[in-house]
Amino acid sequence: MKINLDRLLTDIEKYAEYGKNQHGGVTRPSFSEADHSVRKLFINELEEMGLRVTIDGAGNIWGRHYRKGNKEGSIVIGSHLDSVPNGGKFDGPLGVLMAKEIVKTLMESNVTLDHDLEIISFTAEESNDFNLSTFGSRSFVGRLNAEMLKEARNSEGILLSEELEKVGGGLAQFPIMEDMRRDKKAFIELHIEQGQRLEDRDISMAVIDTVVGTYRSIVKVTGESNHSGTTMMDHRKDAFTAAAEMVLEVERYCKQFKDDVVGTVGKVEVFPNAANIIPGQVKFIFEVRGKKEEKLEHAVNRIQEVWQEIADRRQIEFIQEVLLDQKPVVFDKGIVNILQSTASEMNEPCLTLPSMAVHDAAHMASITRAAMVFVKSIGGKSHCPEEYSHPIDIEKAGNLILKGIINLDRHFLD
Known part of the structure; x- marks a missing residue:
């Protein structure tokens, strides 16, 4: 049949x-x-x-x-x-x-x-x-x-x-x-x-x-807006370049898993979003999906630890608002x-x-x-x-x- x-x-x-x-x-x-x-x-x-x-x-x-x-x-x-x-x-x-x-x-x-x-x-x-x-x-x-x-x-x-x-x-x-x-x-x-x-x-x-379980949050990265021409590179607290490094960390960390953990940043907002102003704030949505709860939690925690290292080194701050924490x-x-x-x-x-x-x-x-x-x-x-x-x-x-x-x-x- x-x-x-x-x-x-x-x-x-x-x-x-x-x-x-x-x-x-x-x-x-x-x-x-x-x-x-x-x-x-x-x-x-x-x-x-x-x-x-x-x-x-x-x-x-x-x-x-x-x-x-x-x-x-x-x-x-x-x-x-x-x-x-x-x-x-x-x-x-x-x-x-x-x-x-x-x-x-x-x-x-x-x-x-x-x-x-x-x-x-x-x-x-x-x-x-x-x-x-x-x-x-x-x-x-x-x-x-x-x-x-x-x-x-x-x-x-x-x-x-x-x-x-x-x-x-x-x-x-x-x-x-x-x-x-x-x-x-x-x-x-x-x-x-x-x-x-x-x-x-x-x-x-x-x-x-x-x-898979899904963890999703809004991440707000805060630096300092300033003039793009008069602020030397060593004096900048660029929220966008810090956020870029944070996003790349999501990719870097999740690539080590073969099939059961994936990470994505799919939405980004830059403020004030002007050509001649160093970005003072960035918001992005961070998501990790994983088959096993312990791997999912470990991935989120490890990524956030590296984010804190980036924030300390670049002298910026970030906060998160959890949107979804589904097992x-x-x-x-x-x-x-x-x-x-x-x-x-x-x-x-x-x-x-x-x-x-x-x-x-x-x-x-x-x-x-x-x-x-x-x-x-x-x-x-x-x-x-x-x-x-x-x-x-x-x-x-x-x-x-x-x-x-x-x-x-x-x-x-x-």
Whole structure:
């Protein structure tokens, strides 16, 4: 039994038409016109399959295939349908459409599962105008509640509560999600890797056992502004050159790790930002991601120690405001083992890797057993029109989840 690859690829191309732009990418943020249209398409297709469709308070779309077996609860598979501006056609939709294809394959093959099988399309996984990424999954697991969101507005002043009602959700329905989540026995999400680890090893897929932790802070470096012509080099307290050295230290330190620690400075502001004034202050956002909590903490601490040495030597000061200190998420070992053993049964090579980005599965892991499968990304491209995964790699990853669900249903879950 295998998924119907041609049918899946046709689905991917069809869905990519919603929000397609003149640059060849897909622009489909949640609550946009394109998002409304693709939601209607998806709901209609789930209903045509005979699934029971439910839209929860966060606008997440659930399609339930009822079991013929005798075990309570459901196995959930899916991802998200929204995109970043000028994004690709695979990030998110591949996981949702693969879930639909897997359910179709099981139905056509008359396979009886002991648990219900559910498809999920989460709302607003990507960054959006409400500044609430992974909104649907965070809301579903209770990390966002109606009280926290009642005044949430986008850049145009439109209330999030109004947008939710337009897609069939609403803050008044949030309490219902608490009852819904007790029913979920397992969650598996398929996603493109968005990196080059699989491509470097020429392996089609990976089982994901961890989502990295993330430390992020705003760093303010303060020196002294002065005239760029009359202030000699030895008399300067240049905040920008000090910040530059600090940024290079992030790169230098994190390069010693192979796959499980990365560091980034992705936003910098220079004050007063004038050609003839020595910069007196710089603000930048510092981020480190790591698979293991102790390595993450050690990296942050060591970088800050060197920063202090730089500050002392250059006679400048720096302070930090922590924006995020999120610990790594460890996925369920039982599901990870089932997927690994299933790959072995298929005689397919399969790596075990951490996810260096946060996905909906990281939040679902707080309420149920969860894991992910990555498929090889060509060139590591993502969030751009060039995003691509070869059909043969997609097929292997889809069949891994298809067969893994059967093994999970029969041999692992109560």
